[in-house]
Amino acid sequence: MHIDAADLTAQLIRCPSVTPEEGGALVLLEELLCEAGFVTHRVDRNGTPNLFARKGPKGAPRTFGFNGHTDVVPPGDAASWTHPPFSGAEIDGMIWGRGATDMKSGVAAFTAAAIDMAESLPEDGALILTITGDEEGPSRDGTVALLDWMRAEGERMSVCIVGEPSNPNVMGEMMKIGRRGSINFKISVKGVQGHAAYPHLVKNPLHALVRYLGELTAEPLDQGTAHFEPSGLQVTSIDCGNKTTNVVPERATALLNIRFNDAHSSESLVADLTARAKRIETETGVEFALESDCSGESFVTEPGPFVDLVRAVVSRETGVTPVLSTGGGTSDARFVQNHCPVLEFGLVGRFMHEVDERVPAEQVRQLARIYRAVLDGYFA
Known part of the structure; x- marks a missing residue:
């Protein structure tokens, strides 16, 4: 036939x-x-x-x-x-x-x-x-x-x-x-809202979030492996919903995607990003919460x-x-x-x-x- x-x-x-x-x-x-x-x-x-x-x-x-x-x-x-x-x-x-x-x-x-x-x-x-x-x-x-x-x-x-x-x-x-594997993260941070003129009374979630994202993007995740190019991390959104310049917001979120090679797993990436968040949370007093969704290893x-x-x-x-x-x-x-x-x-x-x-x-x-x-x- x-x-x-x-x-x-x-x-x-x-x-x-x-x-x-x-x-x-x-x-x-x-x-x-x-x-x-x-x-x-x-x-x-x-x-x-x-x-x-x-x-x-x-x-x-x-x-x-x-x-x-x-x-x-x-x-x-x-x-x-x-x-x-x-x-x-x-x-x-x-x-x-x-x-x-x-x-x-x-x-x-x-x-x-x-x-x-x-x-x-x-x-x-x-x-x-x-x-x-x-x-x-x-x-x-x-x-x-x-x-x-x-x-x-x-x-x-x-x-x-x-x-x-x-x-x-x-x-x-x-x-x-x-x-490559693909994993999405939603990073939610919570600080203390207040007047921008009185920084000692606020905990700015954006400062903590930007510091966190800066660490993640400062260096490559790896140099590539035998069959894969280096893994890539892309920040795709940063948002706090604040339209006022003299108010420090209470909350902010960021979205990011990682396309990762066989030097990593979704589990290892979650552990790494969580550990970084906990350290910055301890140092700044801004609360971090991470949500992840892996579409494939x-x-x-x-x-x-x-x-x-x-x-x-x-x-x-x-x-x-x-x-x-x-x-x-x-x-x-x-x-x-x-x-x-x-x-x-x-x-x-x-x-x-x-x-x-x-x-x-x-x-x-x-x-x-x-x-x-x-x-x-x-x-x-």
């Missing part, structure tokens, strides 16, 4: 699956996968749509997995688009529409490759596809729910490719073997047979040897890495989330060929 990955991309774009709506995208994929002999399960949780599909024996010692999402960000003003955002129109070799790059094309490519491979699986081999409708949303009931369900059902992937766009400009130039899939296989196939198919990167934001690979070795390879991400999002149709077909060649190599 052959599926044209570009045509499937267009069909998926026509499903208006703005997160968290399913929009018909998973229904379409489930029908195709069932027709190809895959066992499928809808693993919806808390209203979030998810799809699991497997071809081959459960628990096979060699089980290759793909992960991706069909939900998309809102298109914005449809009148700003050259072609309607859910048209899936193919014009001059480009497929237009929301999700064309991120990442209905990636899902279409690995679905086409998996269906094409389905009848050639060895007896000890299996394919698993995990597709969520929650990657662009809170990411609490998407891939996480699928992995929870798989654990309960005894389903297991040996390795996994996440089909997110991974190339900045040219097909084949980059694959992601890890991601840093991880890296060390180069080895899996990484080498994918890299060799990409190089052969594109003529470009991909750089092994851990840069960028977060993806659902941060959840998959707790289950099995994972890497990310997909299309060029140039137009993702933009008005007039689009992708070359032939690039989608090329990605499907790459995925199929990886499967051939893995199961050889």
Whole structure:
């Protein structure tokens, strides 16, 4: 059974699956996968749509997995688009529409490759596809729910490719073997309000907060590690709600984000920032309270047979040897890495989330060929 990955991309774009709506995208994929002999399960949780599909024996010692999402960000003003955002129109070799790059094309490519491979699986081999409708949303009931369900059902992937766009400009130039962690902090401080002319009667929370933030930003958190660039800390907001110049406010808050490498964990960063706050609290008398929210720990899939296989196939198919990167934001690979070795390879991400999002149709077909060649190599 052959599926044209570009045509499937267009069909998926026509499903208006703005997160968290399913929009018909998973229904379409489930029908195709069932027709190809895959066992499928809808693993919806808390209203979030998810799809699991497997071809081959459960628990096979060699089980290759793909992960991706069909939900998309809102298109914005449809009148700003050259072609309607859910048209899936193919014009001059480009497929237009929301999700064309991120990442209905990636899902279409690995679905086409998996269906094409389905009848050639060895007896000890299996394919698993995990597709969520929650990657662009809170990411609490998407891939996480699928992995929870798989654990309960005894389903297991040996390795996994996440089909997110991974190339900045040219097909084949980059694959992601890890991601930095990301943690947000809200720093709340409380002092004593009073007249600015009588500093001995106040405890200025802003002075303490600025001192604290100055310490955090004065020196880099680290110098980078073997696979990661230095961690980055960015102060994103400072606010006290005070519009009067002669009043020292009682309270102030700051927001910051840290993108951290494998020299740190969310736990170690919370401990460090808390210890710094306690010291300044003792020295100034201004009370500090910290709230944190970690959206993912840093991880890296060390180069080895899996990484080498994918890299060799990409190089052969594109003529470009991909750089092994851990840069960028977060993806659902941060959840998959707790289950099995994972890497990310997909299309060029140039137009993702933009008005007039689009992708070359032939690039989608090329990605499907790459995925199929990886499967051939893995199961050889």
